[in-house]
Amino acid sequence: MNVSLFVPCFVDQLYPHAALAAAQVIEGLGHTVTVPESQTCCGQPAFNSGYWDEARPVAAQMLQAFAGADVVVGVGGSCSAMAKRFMPELFQGTPQEEEAKALAGKTWEFSEFLVRKLGVEDVGARFEGKVTFHDGCHGLRELGLKEPPRALLRHVRGLELVEMKEAETCCGFGGAFSVKFAAISTAMAEVKCESILETLGEGVSCIVSNDLSCLMQITGWLEKNGKPVRGMHLAEVLASR
Amino acid sequence: MTGIVKLFRRDVRGTTADTPRRTFIRRALSGYFAKRYPLQDAYADWQAARTTAAAIKFDAVNRLDTHLETFARQAEARGTKVFFASTGAQARDYVLALCREQGVRSIVKAKTMTGEEIHLNEALEKEGYGVVESDLGEYIVQLRKEHPYHFVFPCMHLKRGEIRATFEKALGDVGSDEPENLTMVARRVLRQEFLKADLGISGANFLVAETGQISITENEGNARLTCALPRIHVALVGIEKVVPRFEDLALFLPMLGTAGAGQALTGYNTLYAGPRQPGETDGPEEFHVILLDNHRTRLLADPEQRDALHCIRCGACLNVCPIFKNIGGHAYGTTYQGPIGSVITPHLRGLQDWKHLSGASSLCGACTETCPVKIDLHHHLLQNRRNAVREKGVWWERLLFQGFGLYASHAALWRFGSRLAVPGLKLHSRFSGAWFDPVRLWTKTRTLPRPPERTFRQLWAERQKQKSPRA
Numbered sequence: 001m002n003v004s005l006f007v008p009c010f011v012d013q014l015y016p017h018a019a020l021a022a023a024q025v026i027e028g029l030g031h032t033v034t035v036p037e038s039q040t041c042c043g044q045p046a047f048n049s050g051y052w053d054e055a056r057p058v059a060a061q062m063l064q065a066f067a068g069a070d071v072v073v074g075v076g077g078s079c080s081a082m083a084k085r086f087m088p089e090l091f092q093g094t095p096q097e098e099e100a101k102a103l104a105g106k107t108w109e110f111s112e113f114l115v116r117k118l119g120v121e122d123v124g125a126r127f128e129g130k131v132t133f134h135d136g137c138h139g140l141r142e143l144g145l146k147e148p149p150r151a152l153l154r155h156v157r158g159l160e161l162v163e164m165k166e167a168e169t170c171c172g173f174g175g176a177f178s179v180k181f182a183a184i185s186t187a188m189a190e191v192k193c194e195s196i197l198e199t200l201g202e203g204v205s206c207i208v209s210n211d212l213s214c215l216m217q218i219t220g221w222l223e224k225n226g227k228p229v230r231g232m233h234l235a236e237v238l239a240s241r
Numbered sequence: 242m243t244g245i246v247k248l249f250r251r252d253v254r255g256t257t258a259d260t261p262r263r264t265f266i267r268r269a270l271s272g273y274f275a276k277r278y279p280l281q282d283a284y285a286d287w288q289a290a291r292t293t294a295a296a297i298k299f300d301a302v303n304r305l306d307t308h309l310e311t312f313a314r315q316a317e318a319r320g321t322k323v324f325f326a327s328t329g330a331q332a333r334d335y336v337l338a339l340c341r342e343q344g345v346r347s348i349v350k351a352k353t354m355t356g357e358e359i360h361l362n363e364a365l366e367k368e369g370y371g372v373v374e375s376d377l378g379e380y381i382v383q384l385r386k387e388h389p390y391h392f393v394f395p396c397m398h399l400k401r402g403e404i405r406a407t408f409e410k411a412l413g414d415v416g417s418d419e420p421e422n423l424t425m426v427a428r429r430v431l432r433q434e435f436l437k438a439d440l441g442i443s444g445a446n447f448l449v450a451e452t453g454q455i456s457i458t459e460n461e462g463n464a465r466l467t468c469a470l471p472r473i474h475v476a477l478v479g480i481e482k483v484v485p486r487f488e489d490l491a492l493f494l495p496m497l498g499t500a501g502a503g504q505a506l507t508g509y510n511t512l513y514a515g516p517r518q519p520g521e522t523d524g525p526e527e528f529h530v531i532l533l534d535n536h537r538t539r540l541l542a543d544p545e546q547r548d549a550l551h552c553i554r555c556g557a558c559l560n561v562c563p564i565f566k567n568i569g570g571h572a573y574g575t576t577y578q579g580p581i582g583s584v585i586t587p588h589l590r591g592l593q594d595w596k597h598l599s600g601a602s603s604l605c606g607a608c609t610e611t612c613p614v615k616i617d618l619h620h621h622l623l624q625n626r627r628n629a630v631r632e633k634g635v636w637w638e639r640l641l642f643q644g645f646g647l648y649a650s651h652a653a654l655w656r657f658g659s660r661l662a663v664p665g666l667k668l669h670s671r672f673s674g675a676w677f678d679p680v681r682l683w684t685k686t687r688t689l690p691r692p693p694e695r696t697f698r699q700l701w702a703e704r705q706k707q708k709s710p711r712a
């Protein structure tokens with residue numbers, strides 16, 4: 001299969017190794033990965049802020065970048081949800097409506113792609129240690145991805161998944177919300193992180209998620225409060241040998 | 242920024258910093274969750290129940306005119322007086338006129354959020370009528386001159402000691418702060434009020450169109466006394482509360498108990514079908530039902546968000562909402578708090594004044610997931626944001642997004658810019674968190690990830706080169 005990798009803009013600039021790991025895992029399963037050069041941003045910041053007219057040119061760039069792709073795999077639940085769930089709505093009633101629907105139809109979030117499209121749960125990874133998993137809200141509720149990341153983690157040799165109490169609770173990132181309403185966002189991060197810190201007592205040494213924007217919020221709060229915990233994207237765990 | 246937003250921001254700064262209270266609220270709700278989820282799981286199929294409930298409410302709301310007419314006809318057939326109030330003012334005037342005509346002297350009130358919505362107590366008090374809240378939680382917040390904190394659990398934010406102090410201030414020495422004792426204290430006071438009252442005011446949880454009955458759900462029995470003892474009973478009910486058939490209650494009553502309070506069925510579910518009938522020995526002499534619009538029809542006119550009228554006011558969306566749990570109910574400044582309040586308040590009270598509540602959300606979707614009647618709550622928050630911008634955007638935000646749009650829709654420009662990303666981030670890390678840091682709103686409470694040596698694009702390009710050296 002020829003897979004076009006969708007690397008959200010902040011992942012490109014802040015978390016390059018997560019995207020590289022995702023490509024490695026997919027290639028490891030015998031598929032070809034290409035990275036369309038002309039991809040930029042999915043338009044989610046403007047879209048979520050209510051500026052749909054301003055979001056459209058950005059999203060249109062994404063439509064064009066992936067127009068020729070067979071399958072698009074997104075590194076991150078939130079931006080994948082933008083492509084899969086919200087773009088058809090954004091372009092509703094415009095000439096690009098069909099293109100948006102086509103993109104939505106062929107886009108998969110990374111863990112979703114492995115488990116639901118390829119039917120693979122064991123990618124041959126080995127990772128020693130206990131981890132806890134954070135469900136990003138977009139992946140969990142817009143895309144319904146409670147199971148796929150866990151199925152993949154269960155098959156990693158040496159890894160033990162310890163569920164935290166607040167696994168499904170929002171970390172408080174929410175895009176522009178995190179700075180527009182920083183006080184609320186931070187309070188939410190605190191609740192989330194306290195639940196993560198509880199798992200450290202059980203030997204957890206790493207927080208894994210399929211959403212890097214959440215990890216940025218979570219590890220950012222933990223570090224600021226002098227309790228750094230390593231954060232890893234699911235793909236990085238799966239690329240470990 | 243309007244005064245309302247400023248107030249919101251100020252309150253939120255206070256409440257989010259009050260960690261003990263936030264923890265108290267979370268602990269208080271953990272009891273609810275412990276009871277609710279097992280009950281929900283005991284349904285043969287909770288998801289199917291939700292779908293059915295949503296379908297019934299869809300029919301109710303989309304044929305509201307017919308159902309309300311049926312309700313009125315059936316209710317009037319048993320001597321109930323039905324009044325359609327387009328606005329809060331009309332509803333208030335109706336009650337005030339009734340008080341004057343009937344020479345009302347003393348009023349008790351059961352828990353009614355519609356009463357809060359139209360500021361009925363204030364209107365009555367201004368005209369010299371004393372009103373006593375008979376719901377224990379409402380009574381407590383009334384004594385404290387506060388508004389309800391949560392539209393189902395009005396005083397959930399208060400600790401026992403605070404409740405005792407409230408009672409002591411108003412009623413003198415009350416002894417211990419054991420919940421049973423405090424309840425008995427309130428009961429003694431309220432019993433006298435019930436006997437004295439000649440007007441009882443209530444809301445309703447459902448209007449049954451088929452039979453012309455109203456249905457009231459409660460745990461204390463005070464609403465039954467409010468509705469049955471005084472000479473006159475007035476029920477103030479939002480028009481969206483209608484269900485078509487009597488049998489619909491078989492689904493909605495347990496659902497309300499389960500989702501709302503973690504109870505298989507709430508303590509008392511009572512149907513009221515009119516004033517005292519000939520030959521009956523008790524019940525009010527007069528029964529009035531005020532059907533309140535107060536801009537609900539604005540929601541009805543919006544096909545995208547019409548389903549917000551499905552709401553049965555169970556409060557479940559508040560209980561799961563991380564925003565509610567961290568900012569608390571009072572910060573909203575609305576009658577209806579939490580996700581449903583953030584969705585409907587802009588429709589009821591003006592989009593530009595209340596759009597900030599739709600902005601103050603991470604759109605996590607926990608509300609939508611829990612709502613028993615499947616209201617698409619968090620997407621409605623997104624739509625409110627869009628509608629607010631369409632009507633009147635913020636100039637600098639628009640400019641920012643237009644600029645970003647220009648940049649992001651030109652791949653070459655983007656490629657050039659992304660080369661500056663790593664040096665830019667490195668530069669930033671030197672003054673991260675300083676007063677002139679442009680992203681200080683982030684760095685004040687969180688660090689940024691350490692800048693990588695290369696962007697993914699650069700890493701990928703190198704990797705491809707190594708793979709096919711001649712390319």
Ligand code: SF4
Pocket residue numbers: 551552553554555556557558559581611612613614615616618
């Ligand atoms: S919106 Fe749904 S969850 Fe919230 S109060 Fe209404 S019915 Fe309950």
